[in-house]
Amino acid sequence: MLSPADITDRLNKLGESKNSPDGYTAAGVLLILFERDGEYWIILNKRTQKVEHHKGEICFPGGRRDILDKDLTETALRETWEEMGVGASSINVLGVLENTRTTTGYEITPTVAWVSHPYQYDIENDEVEAIIEIPLSILFSQSARRDEAKIVAGQVVNQPAYQYGGNVVFGATARILNNFASVIGERN
Secondary structure (H helix, E strand, O other): OOOHHHHHHHHHOOOOOOOOOOOOEEEEEEEEEEEEOOEEEEEEEEEOOOOOOOOOOEEOOEEEOOOOOOOHHHHHHHHHHHHHOOOHHHEEEEEEOOOEEOOOOEEEEEEEEEEOOOOOOOOOOOOEEEEEEEEHHHHHOOOOEEEEEEEEOOEEEEEEEEEEOOEEEOHHHHHHHHHHHHHHOOOO
16 A cells, blocks of 8 residues: 555656646645545545535535635645635645646646544535545446546547445546546555
C-alpha cells in the first residue's frame, strides 16, 4: 500500500495546473483519503435535492472559487469546512491532480488530502444529504468500474463510472477518481 508520502511524491511529478481558460469557471474540490482497518478510503458527499445543480449526485466537497481564496486548494478547504465541518487544521494536503473540465462550464482543480479517522462530520443539511465512504480499492475493481457512453460535442465518448454500496459515481467525480487511480497506479 502506498503511504501518504508516496502519493505526495506522485502528485508532485504532475507539475502545476494551469489557470482556467476563458469561458470556464474555476472550482476546487477535495479528494479526501483516510485509513481504516489497514485500507485507504475516499470521502464523498451525496448532494441534497435542495441544491440548485446536480441534485442527489455523489461528488467531492468543493465549489467555485471565491474572490478571497488565494488558490483553488483554499477554495476546496473552505468548501469542505462549509459542507462537512472538516476544518483545514485537520487536513493534510498531499498535492493537486490535473484539472478536469465539465460540460456545465467548470474547470475543476482537485486537491488530494489526508484526514485522520475517525472524524466527526458536521454536515450542512441544505447541501449534503449524506457522507459516503468508499474503499480506494474500488478504483481498481473490474466489478465496481464500468464505462458509460455520453455524447460530448456531437461525439460518443466513453467515461468511467463506479458503483459501490448502492451508489453510482459518474461524471466529473468519476473522471477525477479515474485520474487519481492512474496517478497512484496501485492495484489493491
